[in-house]
Amino acid sequence: MRVLKTIVVPLHDLQRNLFVRKELDTERAWFLSELIESGVKMHDNIKATRDLVIVDGRHRWEAYDLNKVIEVEVDIVDIVDEVTLIAEAYKANIGGSKPPTAEDTNHTIELLIERKQSIKAIGELMALPSSMARKYVTEVKSRLNRAKMMAAVNAVTHGGLNVAQAATQYEVEAEKLKEALSGTRKKHKESEHGVDELHRGLTRQYKSISSTNAATLRKLLEQYEDGDVTPEQVQEIIKHIESLQKKTSRALADWKQRFQAKYKENKGEAGAEAAA
Numbered sequence: 001m002r003v004l005k006t007i008v009v010p011l012h013d014l015q016r017n018l019f020v021r022k023e024l025d026t027e028r029a030w031f032l033s034e035l036i037e038s039g040v041k042m043h044d045n046i047k048a049t050r051d052l053v054i055v056d057g058r059h060r061w062e063a064y065d066l067n068k069v070i071e072v073e074v075d076i077v078d079i080v081d082e083v084t085l086i087a088e089a090y091k092a093n094i095g096g097s098k099p100p101t102a103e104d105t106n107h108t109i110e111l112l113i114e115r116k117q118s119i120k121a122i123g124e125l126m127a128l129p130s131s132m133a134r135k136y137v138t139e140v141k142s143r144l145n146r147a148k149m150m151a152a153v154n155a156v157t158h159g160g161l162n163v164a165q166a167a168t169q170y171e172v173e174a175e176k177l178k179e180a181l182s183g184t185r186k187k188h189k190e191s192e193h194g195v196d197e198l199h200r201g202l203t204r205q206y207k208s209i210s211s212t213n214a215a216t217l218r219k220l221l222e223q224y225e226d227g228d229v230t231p232e233q234v235q236e237i238i239k240h241i242e243s244l245q246k247k248t249s250r251a252l253a254d255w256k257q258r259f260q261a262k263y264k265e266n267k268g269e270a271g272a273e274a275a276a
Contacts, residue, residue, distance in 0.1 A: 001077040015053045024254040026247050032063035045075045056092035087125035109140045
């Protein structure tokens with residue numbers, strides 16, 4: 001990536017709407033945050049496009065934000081289109097302190113497939129050997145096709161479309177769609193039950209964590225009243241619990257943002273296809 005210039009910009013002017021990581025590594029973001037808090041200067045600047053879309057430095061952005069940093073130095077790089085942005089963001093991670101995982105690679109390939117890139121183009125854009133690119137692309141396309149089929153099934157069962165309309169809109173074979181629909185009612189009930197159970201499971205987990213924290217703090221205060229622990233030790237435990245809660249909240253916010261971006265993209269594609 002060719003750096004055009006280095007400027008100082010407000011941190012929240014930087015955009016994080018594309019993700020070449022499957023998920024945010026909150027432990028890494030927190031580690032970088034602690035380094036910044038201790039006065040360590042980040043070796044590399046965040047890299048961004050002219051429109052201030054982050055190309056490299058997603059975890060550094062999180063670390064700066066955790067420290068309530070208002071402005072940061074940013075290297076503006078010469079990238080003009082979305083496909084190149086995705087490819088360069090992926091390649092910036094190769095050989096870095098946190099190289100891309102197999103899931104990151106699959107996720108990036110999915111972004112490029114959605115933008116109509118061929119296997120050859122994807123291999124070249126991501127600097128992958130052709131055999132590796134073909135293997136990854138084939139696997140990702142298979143998963144995307146299954147997702148299309150499920151979307152088509154949902155369009156028939158809940159969206160008011162008939163089989164022919166849904167098959168055309170979601171680019172699936174009508175006969176295969178009929179086969180998928182044959183067991184939909186049973187599977188849908190099982191799915192609903194699964195979501196309900198997941199909901200209850202999460203509630204149980206959070207109640208357990210809350211009860212554990214309460215019991216820990218209750219015991220700690222009793223020890224403090226008895227003179228067995230110091231005020232500093234009590235404050236350290238409270239600070240640690242707060243830190244853990246912040247990490248959880250940070251991770252949830254990242255997953256929420258990813259879902260909203262994916263939902264918006266899928267909704268936009270469906271709307272465009274319906275209009276056509």
